[in-house]
Amino acid sequence: MKSLTRVLLFLVFAGSVNARDLSQDEALRLREQGRIIPLEQLLSLVDARHPHASLLEVELEEDDDIYIYEVELATRDGVVRELEIDATTGKILKDEEDD
Secondary structure: OHHHHHHHHHHHHHHHOOOEEOOHHHHHHHHHOOOOOOHHHHHHHHHHHOOOOEEEEEEEEEEOOEEEEEEEEEOOOOOEEEEEEEOOOOOEEEEEEOO
16 A cells, blocks of 8 residues: 555656756747746846845746746745746746745
8 A cells, every 4th residue: 555655646747747947948949939038127026026136046947838937045034935826927826935
C-alpha cells in the first residue's frame, strides 16, 4: 500500500510540473510580437506593489501555454517575496513570502 501511495504522489507531482523556462531569445521574440508585457512595465507593477524593494531575479516561464514572469525580490524590511505575474496581462497571480 505504501508503494502505491508513493507512486500516486509521484504521478500527481510530476504531472503538475509542466513549466518551461524560456530563453532570452524566446522572450525577445514574444515581446516583439506583443505577446508579453515589456520588462519595464513588469518592473513598474512590482514597484507599485512593493515600493523600494530590491529585485533579486526575474524569470519567464511557459506553463500550459500561459507565459508567467516569476519575480523574486527583497522588501525594505529584508523579507524575500516571490511573485508570479501573467506576462500577457500583467495580472499578479501570486505574491507570497519565499521560504
